[in-house]
Amino acid sequence: MDDDNKYIYQTLSENFQKEAYSKDNSRGFELTALKAQYIKERLNEVFGIFDWEFEENFKTESNFILCHGRLTVTFKEQIRHVYATGGSQLKKSLADAYKGAATDSLSKAASFIGIDNDVFKGNINLNTVSETVKKDNRDVYGKCVLCDGNLYLARSGKSLYCERFKDESKGKHPYVEYTGQKPI
Ligand SMILES: [Zn+2]
Numbered sequence: 001m002d003d004d005n006k007y008i009y010q011t012l013s014e015n016f017q018k019e020a021y022s023k024d025n026s027r028g029f030e031l032t033a034l035k036a037q038y039i040k041e042r043l044n045e046v047f048g049i050f051d052w053e054f055e056e057n058f059k060t061e062s063n064f065i066l067c068h069g070r071l072t073v074t075f076k077e078q079i080r081h082v083y084a085t086g087g088s089q090l091k092k093s094l095a096d097a098y099k100g101a102a103t104d105s106l107s108k109a110a111s112f113i114g115i116d117n118d119v120f121k122g123n124i125n126l127n128t129v130s131e132t133v134k135k136d137n138r139d140v141y142g143k144c145v146l147c148d149g150n151l152y153l154a155r156s157g158k159s160l161y162c163e164r165f166k167d168e169s170k171g172k173h174p175y176v177e178y179t180g181q182k183p184i
Pocket of ligand 1: 145148162164165
């Protein structure tokens with residue numbers, strides 16, 4: 001691994017705080033699962049908003065929804081595809097079952113590139129996961145024109161992303177290309 005790849009892997013595999021996890025009973029038994037929004041946030045942080053993509057293909061098998069997902073990440077002109085199948089029991093709502101299957105598929109695919117391996121190794125104990133949000137010491141490269149949030153540099157080095165990208169109540173936060181400017 002060269003230094004860039006090592007840095008990417010370390011960032012992908014950094015621990016999450018407790019609020020990132022939920023109890024998941026969709027397979028008929030209890031599992032600890034990482035919430036999809038935290039996986040997406042990590043992907044944004046590392047690759048930038050437009051340098052990763054998750055495609056979902058659903059299949060229904062009696063009372064079970066399967067999601068065959070494909071996660072594509074781009075880093076330094078290299079494109080990598082990761083395939084993973086997730087599933088969810090159809091219990092209450094169809095929408096919930098689709099969402100559960102998609103999240104399951106995404107989290108498996110993400111684990112293949114280092115995100116939250118611990119859940120899949122069975123190493124997560126929610127009693128010992130940090131309650132505190134990690135101190136934010138990222139450099140700020142500007143302000144989002146939509147929401148005035150801080151812009152951070154994606155680890156890919158190609159784009160900046162808004163700290164509030166998840167909140168789309170004001171609209172889509174614009175893509176900002178990184179052109180070598182210094183932190184403010
Ligand atoms: Zn914004």
